[in-house]
Amino acid sequence: MDLLIPDLGLFFWTLLAFLVVLFILRKFAWGPIVKALQERESGIADSIAAAEKVKAEMKEMQSQNESLLIQAREERTQMLKEAKETKDRIINEAKEQAKTEANKILEDTRLQIERQKMAAMTEVKNEIGNLAVEVAEKILRKQLAGQEAQQGFVQMLADEIKLN
Structure with missing residues (x-):
């Protein structure tokens, strides 16, 4: 049991050595370790705060x-919508212009046909008039071949003129 209970001297020197080591440490x-x-x-802590x-x-x-992605999608949608509207507007304008041009061409063609028709009618009338004059001239020459027939015809024309 002596081994379990230390002497007072051993206890003192152990305590003194412990206090010296504690003071030196x-x-x-401890200062540098704690620091x-x-x-x-x-x-x-700084790394965690930075993280x-x-x-x-x-x-x-x-x-x-x-x-930004949502905004870009909206802009793309808007641009596609504007492009479609522009395309539709251009197509409609082209259709209207084509209709206008077609109507103008049809009207010009109709007027040209009408003019040609009138010119042909005038030409036919002139031709018929010339033919009628020639036929009448030939008939009159044949009927008025003699002097007596000519004087009778002149008398008949004079009578008709007086009546009118």
């Missing part, structure tokens, strides 16, 4: 990217 080791631990702790900041920035950039 406190003065030279290194605090620096490491602050470095880790949180980067994470927040990434979320913000992601939301901005999504809004």
